[in-house]
Amino acid sequence: RQSLKIGMLPADGIGREVLPGAKAAILALGSSIPKTEFIDLLAGFEYFTKTGTALPDETVEILKNECDCALFGAVSSPSRKVTGYSSPIVALRKKMDLYANIRPVKSVSVNPEGKPGVDLVVIRENTECLYVKQETQTVGEHGKEARATRLITERASRRIGELAFKMALERPRKHLTVIHKSNVLSITDGLFRETVRAVPTLPGVDGKYDDVTVAEQLVDSAVYRLFREPEIYDVMVAPNLYGDILSDAAAALVGSLGLVPSVNAGDSFVMGEPVHGSAPDIAGQNIANPLAAIRSAAMMLRHIGYGDGANRIERAVDSVLREGKILTPDLGGKSKTSEVVDEVTKRI
Amino acid sequence: RQSLKIGMLPADGIGREVLPGAKAAILALGSSIPKTEFIDLLAGFEYFTKTGTALPDETVEILKNECDCALFGAVSSPSRKVTGYSSPIVALRKKMDLYANIRPVKSVSVNPEGKPGVDLVVIRENTECLYVKQETQTVGEHGKEARATRLITERASRRIGELAFKMALERPRKHLTVIHKSNVLSITDGLFRETVRAVPTLPGVDGKYDDVTVAEQLVDSAVYRLFREPEIYDVMVAPNLYGDILSDAAAALVGSLGLVPSVNAGDSFVMGEPVHGSAPDIAGQNIANPLAAIRSAAMMLRHIGYGDGANRIERAVDSVLREGKILTPDLGGKSKTSEVVDEVTKRI
Ligand SMILES: CC(C)[C@H](C(=O)O)[C@@H](O)C(=O)O
Ligand SMILES: CC(C)[C@H](C(=O)O)[C@@H](O)C(=O)O
Numbered sequence: 001r002q003s004l005k006i007g008m009l010p011a012d013g014i015g016r017e018v019l020p021g022a023k024a025a026i027l028a029l030g031s032s033i034p035k036t037e038f039i040d041l042l043a044g045f046e047y048f049t050k051t052g053t054a055l056p057d058e059t060v061e062i063l064k065n066e067c068d069c070a071l072f073g074a075v076s077s078p079s080r081k082v083t084g085y086s087s088p089i090v091a092l093r094k095k096m097d098l099y100a101n102i103r104p105v106k107s108v109s110v111n112p113e114g115k116p117g118v119d120l121v122v123i124r125e126n127t128e129c130l131y132v133k134q135e136t137q138t139v140g141e142h143g144k145e146a147r148a149t150r151l152i153t154e155r156a157s158r159r160i161g162e163l164a165f166k167m168a169l170e171r172p173r174k175h176l177t178v179i180h181k182s183n184v185l186s187i188t189d190g191l192f193r194e195t196v197r198a199v200p201t202l203p204g205v206d207g208k209y210d211d212v213t214v215a216e217q218l219v220d221s222a223v224y225r226l227f228r229e230p231e232i233y234d235v236m237v238a239p240n241l242y243g244d245i246l247s248d249a250a251a252a253l254v255g256s257l258g259l260v261p262s263v264n265a266g267d268s269f270v271m272g273e274p275v276h277g278s279a280p281d282i283a284g285q286n287i288a289n290p291l292a293a294i295r296s297a298a299m300m301l302r303h304i305g306y307g308d309g310a311n312r313i314e315r316a317v318d319s320v321l322r323e324g325k326i327l328t329p330d331l332g333g334k335s336k337t338s339e340v341v342d343e344v345t346k347r348i
Numbered sequence: 349r350q351s352l353k354i355g356m357l358p359a360d361g362i363g364r365e366v367l368p369g370a371k372a373a374i375l376a377l378g379s380s381i382p383k384t385e386f387i388d389l390l391a392g393f394e395y396f397t398k399t400g401t402a403l404p405d406e407t408v409e410i411l412k413n414e415c416d417c418a419l420f421g422a423v424s425s426p427s428r429k430v431t432g433y434s435s436p437i438v439a440l441r442k443k444m445d446l447y448a449n450i451r452p453v454k455s456v457s458v459n460p461e462g463k464p465g466v467d468l469v470v471i472r473e474n475t476e477c478l479y480v481k482q483e484t485q486t487v488g489e490h491g492k493e494a495r496a497t498r499l500i501t502e503r504a505s506r507r508i509g510e511l512a513f514k515m516a517l518e519r520p521r522k523h524l525t526v527i528h529k530s531n532v533l534s535i536t537d538g539l540f541r542e543t544v545r546a547v548p549t550l551p552g553v554d555g556k557y558d559d560v561t562v563a564e565q566l567v568d569s570a571v572y573r574l575f576r577e578p579e580i581y582d583v584m585v586a587p588n589l590y591g592d593i594l595s596d597a598a599a600a601l602v603g604s605l606g607l608v609p610s611v612n613a614g615d616s617f618v619m620g621e622p623v624h625g626s627a628p629d630i631a632g633q634n635i636a637n638p639l640a641a642i643r644s645a646a647m648m649l650r651h652i653g654y655g656d657g658a659n660r661i662e663r664a665v666d667s668v669l670r671e672g673k674i675l676t677p678d679l680g681g682k683s684k685t686s687e688v689v690d691e692v693t694k695r696i
Contacts, residue, residue: 087532090532130529136535150496150498154492191494223600224599224600
């Protein structure tokens with residue numbers, strides 16, 4: 001690549017305060033990555049309240065036609081039902097076919113509350129399950145009845161399963177836990193479970209995954225055991241909603257959602273996204289933790305081939321955390337978002 | 349009542365080892381409750397493997413026609429898809445219209461791992477959501493496609509909401525958190541949220557719930573905050589699957605699933621059930637924690653009007669826990685199931 005175009009979608013709340021930090025970290029890499037252009041793009045709940053659309057077509061078109069990758073901030077949720085509103089991040093994942101949400105969660109020594117020994121990756125299927133948003137409402141004998149469809153396909157389960165085995169193979173422990181609730185959802189979660197477990201028997205795999213050990217767990221007991229003995233997990237693969245819940249649960253173990261990055265990845269595009277939300281309660285105060293967004297930028301860069309740059313950013317973040325002096329309030333510190341960003345960029 | 353008939357459904361694994369403890373605790377109440385008869389009833393995965401049915405009609409009929417209440421043990425889940433099998437506990441909840449699953453979770457001082465300050469009740473809707481088990485599978489262009497229906501009705505949401513407000517009002521803090529994911533499921537979870545929130549405006553309520561403060565949370569951040577600041581919760585009300593996950597998560601905070609009781613309650617029947625599963629890994633060793641089952645028996649007795657008996661059982665359990673000498677291995681102890689049962693019954 002001669003140059004790099006990164007779509008920037010800060011969206012709502014602290015999304016707008018942490019994305020500049022990610023940008024600063026990327027810029028701090030200087031000439032070790034191609035000349036980078038940042039393209040500001042519109043999306044979000046606030047944008048919806050102004051225009052009636054949460055994700056303008058133009059944003060999707062620019063992402064598809066002009067950008068090499070993207071960073072998303074966070075989106076606010078309406079506090080009451082709002083007709084016509086639909087989450088732009090859910091829509092983006094589907095429209096860009098970003099079928100995998102990869103969420104690594106790792107303890108840092110800094111936080112006294114964080115449990116030691118957490119080093120796992122949640123691989124969340126990103127396009128289906130209840131997130132297909134096929135909902136209807138009717139009126140029956142006893143009042144309103146609402147129904148949602150939960151879709152699980154062999155195709156989506158297989159590609160997320162393949163990715164999960166691939167990631168497990170790359171990690172030292174090579175362990176994979178398949179999350180489901182097939183004791184209740186024998187057909188949908190049964191399909192997910194069987195399809196993921198069958199990945200090693202696919203044509204062409206040829207024993208490639210022989211070193212991966214596979215376990216499985218019901219989602220309720222997975223959350224229980226995640227809290228009690230997080231060290232048992234390495235790679236976890238889960239349908240969309242379980243992955244959503246599990247990654248938040250895992251984030252709690254390492255001390256703050258403000259530390260946990262992710263990428264939404266497809267075969268031809270990747271979008272970094274901190275796992276935290278728009279946090280309206282602290283928005284506008286310059287105290288949001290920018291590290292999840294900065295780490296998401298690193299993951300995104302690695303995904304498109306700039307592993308060295310990603311490593312430099314991650315090492316800088318780790319050293320700031322290890323030192324434990326310049327931290328935002330969620331980690332018990334007193335520093336501002338901008339001070340943490342400065343400290344990280346200085347070390348890149 | 350002249351006499352009390354309690355249906356006993358141990359089902360699988362440690363369910364069979366903990367239910368005798370519950371029976372012993374009830375018997376230890378002596379003449380302070382009516383003469384009690386225990387009726388052993390069949391159900392479970394093992395029963396299914398022998399007979400092809402997991403919940404015989406006879407069991408349901410005896411429960412309906414002869415029993416005043418019941419105790420359920422735990423049910424095993426098949427490790428592979430088994431045609432024709434369907435969870436008997438899910439079926440029982442529906443067939444007996446036990447629409448509320450009430451799961452109190454409270455810290456005890458004994459466990460060093462347990463977070464202090466947990467004192468909450470998860471009120472889980474028990475009859476619908478994805479547990480309606482309406483699943484289909486078709487074959488599309490790209491392979492198998494499975495669909496499940498998630499049903500949320502106004503009626504079920506209202507009755508669980510009414511119960512939640514009632515329980516919140518009875519507790520010192522009078523705080524209620526409504527759990528949903530209406531940022532994605534705006535119609536189904538939207539209906540749940542709006543219906544529960546509207547309970548105080550129902551005809552006849554007349555300001556009864558004015559003292560209850562209501563908050564709400566998305567299920568993913570509810571799990572996150574449950575782990576980080578469990579003290580913010582008092583009563584939580586949730587659709588079926590979220591309630592399943594949340595109650596296991598809360599159990600992790602107090603040190604062991606082996607401590608957490610529940611009742612499945614309807615307008616005319618109640619069935620106690622420890623929150624833990626059948627734990628095949630420790631079954632048959634006489635080391636399962638009987639306290640969740642014993643506490644479930646107490647909750648069941650309170651529900652049908654024997655509050656004094658319930659208090660006596662609960663005080664005995666609490667004193668064994670506080671003393672911390674006779675504990676099963678899940679709590680770091682070395683005692684057998686039967687030793688814990690003896691210790692509790694001695695103190696009743
Ligand atoms: C904002 C919301 C739609 C989203 C989700 O549920 O996927 C968020 O919780 C996340 O985890 O990225
Ligand atoms: C065994 C299973 C069907 C059940 C459930 O999901 O309800 C269990 O996890 C529970 O919480 O009682």
